[in-house]
Amino acid sequence: MTTVTFRDETATGKTMEEFALPDLPESVSARELVRLRVREEVARYNAAPSTRFNGLVRPVDAEAELNGYRMGAGRRIDWERQADAAERAFLRNGFLLLVGDRQIEDLSETIDLTADPVVSFIKLVPLVGG
Numbered sequence: 001m002t003t004v005t006f007r008d009e010t011a012t013g014k015t016m017e018e019f020a021l022p023d024l025p026e027s028v029s030a031r032e033l034v035r036l037r038v039r040e041e042v043a044r045y046n047a048a049p050s051t052r053f054n055g056l057v058r059p060v061d062a063e064a065e066l067n068g069y070r071m072g073a074g075r076r077i078d079w080e081r082q083a084d085a086a087e088r089a090f091l092r093n094g095f096l097l098l099v100g101d102r103q104i105e106d107l108s109e110t111i112d113l114t115a116d117p118v119v120s121f122i123k124l125v126p127l128v129g130g
Contacts, residue, residue, distance in 0.1 A: 031107040035083040042079035057085045096122040
């Protein structure tokens, strides 16, 4: 078992947020990593709901804000629905997934977490008018 650090970064490599998850298997698919990350961030939000959610993808009916999403008061989030949305976002290039210095391009790719237990997510923003 290994501890993995999930990190949100800007396109220039600046860390925006990060958290660690212990006791993960040494080898998992990229899909499992994305789903584990989303499950954890939703569990943390649901344990202490607020008007703001800082997560990988926008929950249904939430409004986008700078570096997060505005939520309805006391609303809970379904982690499986969020994880499905994150998978779809990955497939349409909504974010990049990096393990160490390597970009992961396929959700079915198996990742060895003992080699580099830092997983970075870089959200991509569509250009206006292009």
